[in-house]
Amino acid sequence: xxxxxxxxxxxxxxxxxxxxxxxxxxxxxxxxxxxxxxxxxxxxxxxxxxxxxxxxxxxxxxxxxxxxxxxxxxxxxxxxxxxxxxxxxxxxxxxxxxxxxxxxxxxxxxxxxxxxxxxxxxxxxxxxxxxxxxxxxxxxxxxxxxxxxxxxxxxxxxxxxxxxxxxxxxxxxxxxxxxxxxxxxxxxxxxxxxxxxxxxxxxxxxxxxxxxxxxxxxxxxxxxxxxxxxxxxxxxxxxxxxxxxxxxxxxxxxxxxxxxxxxxxxxxxxxxxxxxxxxxxxxxxxxxxxxxxxxxxxxxxxxxxxxxxxxxxxxxxxxxxxxxxxxxxxxxxxxxxxxxxxxxxxxxxxxxxxxxxxxxxxxxxxxxxxxxxxxx
Ligand SMILES: NC(=O)c1ccc[n+]([C@@H]2O[C@H](COP(=O)([O-])OP(=O)(O)OC[C@H]3O[C@@H](n4cnc5c(N)ncnc54)[C@H](OP(=O)(O)O)[C@@H]3O)[C@@H](O)[C@H]2O)c1
Numbered sequence: 001x002x003x004x005x006x007x008x009x010x011x012x013x014x015x016x017x018x019x020x021x022x023x024x025x026x027x028x029x030x031x032x033x034x035x036x037x038x039x040x041x042x043x044x045x046x047x048x049x050x051x052x053x054x055x056x057x058x059x060x061x062x063x064x065x066x067x068x069x070x071x072x073x074x075x076x077x078x079x080x081x082x083x084x085x086x087x088x089x090x091x092x093x094x095x096x097x098x099x100x101x102x103x104x105x106x107x108x109x110x111x112x113x114x115x116x117x118x119x120x121x122x123x124x125x126x127x128x129x130x131x132x133x134x135x136x137x138x139x140x141x142x143x144x145x146x147x148x149x150x151x152x153x154x155x156x157x158x159x160x161x162x163x164x165x166x167x168x169x170x171x172x173x174x175x176x177x178x179x180x181x182x183x184x185x186x187x188x189x190x191x192x193x194x195x196x197x198x199x200x201x202x203x204x205x206x207x208x209x210x211x212x213x214x215x216x217x218x219x220x221x222x223x224x225x226x227x228x229x230x231x232x233x234x235x236x237x238x239x240x241x242x243x244x245x246x247x248x249x250x251x252x253x254x255x256x257x258x259x260x261x262x263x264x265x266x267x268x269x270x271x272x273x274x275x276x277x278x279x280x281x282x283x284x285x286x287x288x289x290x291x292x293x294x295x296x297x298x299x300x301x302x303x304x305x306x307x308x309x310x311x312x313x314x315x316x317x318x319x320x321x322x323x324x325x326x327x328x329x330x331x332x333x334x335x336x337x338x339x340x341x342x343x344x345x346x347x348x349x350x351x352x353x354x355x356x357x358x359x360x361x362x363x364x365x366x367x368x369x370x371x372x373x374x375x376x
Contacts, residue, residue, distance in 0.1 A: 023300075023310070038315075041306065042200055042256040044279040047286075050307040059293035061088035065140050065189075066292060069093040069123060069178070070150030072103045074260030075197065075285040079147055082282075082289035084113040091117040091140065093132065093150070123150050123174035124160045126337060133181035142189040145292045146182055148175035148232070149197040153266035157219040164336075167221065168213055171228035173337055176235065180339045183243060190247025195291045196236050198252045198304070202229040206319040212332045221266070229254075231329055233304060233313050234321045238330065240302030242342050249301040251291050252313070256306060258284030 040046055066083045070076035071092035084090045084107050092107075094100030097120045104116045117139070121132035136143065154167040164173060179194060186192040205226035209216050216224075233252045240250040257263070259278040264271045271278075290308050291299070304313040314320035321329070330341045 038203075039200075043274075043277040044283065045277065046256060047279045047283045047307055050309065054290075054308055055298075057086075057290060057293055059086060059295070061086040061145075061293055063087075064144040065089040065091065065142055066145035066147065067091045067093060067119075067136060067140075067143065067182075068147040068149060069174070072096065072099045074262050074281050075255055075258060075288065076147070076149040077103055077107075078282045078285035079149060079288040080116075081107045081111060082285060083145070083292055084108075084111040084116060086289070086293055087113065088145065088292075089115040089117070091119055091136065093119045093121060093123075095120065095122045123178075124164070124166050124169040125162055126164075126169070126173060126177060127162070129174045129177045130181070133178055136182065137185055140185070143182055143185045144189050144192045145195070146179060146186060146193075147195045147197070147288055147292070148179065149195075149288070150174065151197060151199075151225075151229075152262070153221050153225040155221045155266065157221075164213060165210075165224070167224055168210065168228060171225065172211065172231050173333070175232060176333050176341075177337050177339050179235075179239065180341065183239070183248070183342070186248045187243060187246045191296060192248045193292055194236075194239065194248060194250040195288055196232045196250070196252045197288065198229040198233050198236075198254050199226065200254045200256070200306075201226040202233060202254075203315055203319065205230050206314075207231055207234065207321045207325045207329055211329060213336060230319065230321065234326055234329060236304075237302045237313070238326070239342075244301040249291075249296075249299055251299070251301060251303055251305060253287045253291055253305040254311075255279075255284030255287065260284070 041050075061083060064087075066080075066088045068076050068080045068083065068090060071080040071090075072094040080090050080092050080103070090107070090113070092100055092104050094103065097118070100118045100120060104118050108114060108116055119132055119135060121128040123129055123132075151171045152167050154165075158166050160166055160169055162169070175196060183194075186194065201222065205223060207230055208223075208227045210224035210227045211231040236250050236252040243250060257274060257278050258281050259271075259275065260281050263278070287305050287308055291305060294308075300310060303310050305311065333339070334341050
């Protein structure tokens with residue numbers, strides 16, 4: 001029988017203990033290194049297998065403001081609806097005013113949340129991204145969640161009127177500029193979260209010329225896309241080092257393979273072949289909402305997630321980005337966008353690769369006891 005003193009002291013002790021950050025499981029990391037089991041996790045079967053172990057998300061995001069890019073379609077739209085359902089004020093960013101307003105109206109009808117904003121910006125144009133950041137800073141006195149979701153895979157190489165290759169501009173330059181400009185407001189509003197939507201395709205790619213806007217021989221849109229996502233994952237780690245101590249958790253997630261208009265358009269062959277196994281857009285977006293709403297103790301920062309579980313950010317040698325490649329990435333981003341990178345100074349000081357530096361504290365042997373409340 002629990003005595004009165006214990007009844008008070010046990011929960012008090014549990015509440016006063018700092019939450020344990022979930023570690024990367026050794027088994028998960030090992031399966032990711034074996035390519036086939038790793039790929040099966042990307043399908044709807046992978047999502048359903050994991051779903052059984054999800055702890056209920058009893059969070060309210062009332063009083064919190066979230067910005068979601070690419071909110072008109074696919075994962076971004078599902079993420080915006082999920083955040084609205086949890087009570088957040090959600091600002092939907094789209095490039096077409098009518099389409100974005102329609103998404104807002106449909107999300108409002110489906111969730112009953114009236115506190116939804118619309119911002120229009122073509123994220124392949126840096127001038128539009130800067131304008132968007134300016135408007136958000138003027139209108140939103142507090143910002144708690146930024147979801148960098150908009151992304152494209154371009155099968156043909158095309159450049160914007162500003163001279164940047166379109167997928168590079170959308171997938172990398174836009175989230176870089178938007179995040180750099182909004183970070184001070186996120187820090188002021190902390191605890192806050194940045195969620196970068198990347199892709200499992202980046203497992204096959206390291207940083208390379210397509211991240212630096214350099215012309216390559218024959219254009220390979222899928223490789224360029226994978227490299228942009230790798231670069232965004234590297235930025236996730238650098239930004240986390242910079243702002244997590246100030247209350248902003250920065251994470252990357254990959255949604256697995258989800259049935260969205262983007263996949264149908266960019267990868268028609270893959271879409272036809274894998275359609276029976278693709279997860280729904282809502283299933284793909286689940287981890288975005290979870291990363292925005294999970295209690296602080298269930299989250300790490302600077303990590304990669306799939307289905308609410310940490311995964312290694314790189315599994316093949318040479319893909320994580322050496323210190324020299326990371327330094328070049330931030331210097332090029334600064335040069336191309338004119339936007340100072342707080343991470344650049346830190347990355348210049350680093351002597352050992354962040355991948356190596358992270359490993360010892362990231363991987364937990366299978367015998368490890370899971371952290372209380374941590375996703376398994
Ligand atoms: N679906 C998957 O299996 C999968 C797998 C890995 C990673 N991802 C990533 O998930 C994210 C969402 O992809 P999705 O599959 O949901 O694709 P989607 O259905 O094509 O949605 C992409 C969103 O981005 C917006 N967007 C594209 N270019 C833009 C621009 N220049 N300016 C403003 N908005 C722009 C689109 O706007 P419009 O509605 O106007 O086109 C749309 O809202 C992407 O970052 C993608 O790389 C998806």
